[in-house]
Amino acid sequence: MVTSKHWSIKQVDLSDRASISALLSTARWQHQHFDWVSALDLINESPFVAALDRDLVVGCLACPPDPPRVAWLRIFSVAADYSPAFIWDQLWPKAAAAVSTKNVRQAAVLLSGDWLAPILKGCGFEHTNDVIFLERRGEAPPTPLLPLGSIRTMLPEDIEAITELDQSAFKDIWQYSAETLRQAYKHAAVATIIEHKDEPLGYQISTASIYGAHLARLAVAPQWQGRGFGTALVVDVINRFFHQGVLKISVNTQTDNEQSLQIYRKLGFRDSSSRHPVYQLQLDG
Ligand SMILES: CC(C)(COP(=O)(O)OP(=O)(O)OC[C@H]1O[C@@H](n2cnc3c(N)ncnc32)[C@H](O)[C@@H]1OP(=O)(O)O)[C@@H](O)C(=O)NCCC(=O)NCCS
Numbered sequence: 001m002v003t004s005k006h007w008s009i010k011q012v013d014l015s016d017r018a019s020i021s022a023l024l025s026t027a028r029w030q031h032q033h034f035d036w037v038s039a040l041d042l043i044n045e046s047p048f049v050a051a052l053d054r055d056l057v058v059g060c061l062a063c064p065p066d067p068p069r070v071a072w073l074r075i076f077s078v079a080a081d082y083s084p085a086f087i088w089d090q091l092w093p094k095a096a097a098a099v100s101t102k103n104v105r106q107a108a109v110l111l112s113g114d115w116l117a118p119i120l121k122g123c124g125f126e127h128t129n130d131v132i133f134l135e136r137r138g139e140a141p142p143t144p145l146l147p148l149g150s151i152r153t154m155l156p157e158d159i160e161a162i163t164e165l166d167q168s169a170f171k172d173i174w175q176y177s178a179e180t181l182r183q184a185y186k187h188a189a190v191a192t193i194i195e196h197k198d199e200p201l202g203y204q205i206s207t208a209s210i211y212g213a214h215l216a217r218l219a220v221a222p223q224w225q226g227r228g229f230g231t232a233l234v235v236d237v238i239n240r241f242f243h244q245g246v247l248k249i250s251v252n253t254q255t256d257n258e259q260s261l262q263i264y265r266k267l268g269f270r271d272s273s274s275r276h277p278v279y280q281l282q283l284d285g
Pocket of ligand 1: 219253
């Protein structure tokens with residue numbers, strides 16, 4: 001492994017786009033968050049730091065806060081022949097210092113590969129949860145429920161109210177900012193709201209690809225939970241996809257999210273083997 005004396009660390013900017021792009025497409029060690037935006041779209045955000053060996057970008061790390069008090073590790077990439085632990089030790093202190101000036105309370109990582117876990121543990125991150133995937137394949141859709149509230153297609157002008165609903169329903173690290181919700185909405189195949197007298201009670205956003213559909217987001221406002229609205233939204237979206245000929249739907253949730261697991265399993269989703277640990281670190285902020 002290379003540990004050259006010719007190191008420099010920099011906050012990246014648009015002029016680094018080509019070298020970051022080259023690293024991302026060839027990196028031996030690659031962590032990328034399940035994100036609504038591409039890695040290169042983050043290039044103007046801070047912190048997005050790069051490690052250079054002489055003039056060559058050999059590692060990069062991005063964790064711009066979103067939601068505002070949480071720094072998710074969005075990218076950590078390291079070139080072949082360089083030690084990921086060594087590059088992390090160069091980049092993470094800079095990134096952590098940058099987010100601490102922004103009043104960020106915690107850092108979080110949704111792992112996609114085992115190699116990063118020992119590095120995170122080594123600097124104080126704790127394994128707090130796991131995200132699991134469930135899948136529903138080819139079964140007849142559940143009978144649509146009697147309308148408890150009415151379900152309608154979400155519109156761009158709903159985003160503000162839905163952001164508020166989302167932030168009241170989800171715990172800290174899982175909340176969406178308005179911008180992230182806007183991105184999710186942009187990628188949606190089906191986005192619906194359940195409402196009563198013009199008040200949004202809950203919403204879901206699902207995407208679709210040639211591989212099937214994915215229920216990406218589901219929330220019901222806390223004061224309306226436990227009355228069947230979450231179930232109604234999921235039943236409705238399964239039916240909408242069924243009528244489009246989409247029979248395979250996946251979803252992910254945390255292993256300790258009993259309410260959502262109850263809904264998904266009740267409606268025919270089965271656990272898959274895909275499991276992603278969540279690591280968190282409290283910051284001074
Ligand atoms: C998950 C969520 C959308 C469910 O919405 P909801 O309107 O409360 O859901 P429903 O009332 O339709 O169903 C909830 C189910 O969970 C069950 N439930 C509630 N608390 C539970 C618990 N502690 N353990 C197990 N099951 C539980 C209810 O009994 C009900 O199941 P049932 O209909 O078979 O009796 C809502 O809790 C929420 O917004 N949570 C925060 C955001 C979130 O975690 N979203 C899901 C991420 S994938």
